[in-house]
Amino acid sequence: MNLFISCLFFFSLFSMIYVRKHILLCLMSLEFIVLSILFLVMFFSMMYLSSFYIYVFFMAFFVCEGVLGLSVLVLMIRFHGNDYLNSFFMW
Incomplete structure (x- = not known):
């Protein structure tokens, strides 16, 4: 049981770090982190x-x-037209 919880936590942390294209994917990996903590x-x-x-x-x-997190996603889609993280950080 403890191994399952730690694997769930580290896989979700790994996906949070390396999959950073859409905000929805980041929110889903953040929810998996929350689920492992629960x-x-x-x-x-x-x-x-x-x-x-x-x-x-x-x-x-x-x-x-x-x-x-979902309210930030909805506001970003309304103002920017998409949920890409690249369009959020315009330099």
Whole structure:
């Protein structure tokens, strides 16, 4: 179980670093990182028989993070016409 969580985290981190063409792909890899952190929190809560209040707190925090990311994506598509990261950083 712990190996699965660490593989999920490192593969999503690897995709976050190397796949940087669209904002939607970056948001999806960021959500996989969040999912691996939630699995880790759930695993340790079950292992040490503690309450799941911290899990619910993390879930609410990560839902707000996802909503903010999608709102940035929608605003970028409205203003720039696409979701390419190259058009966002015009030098």
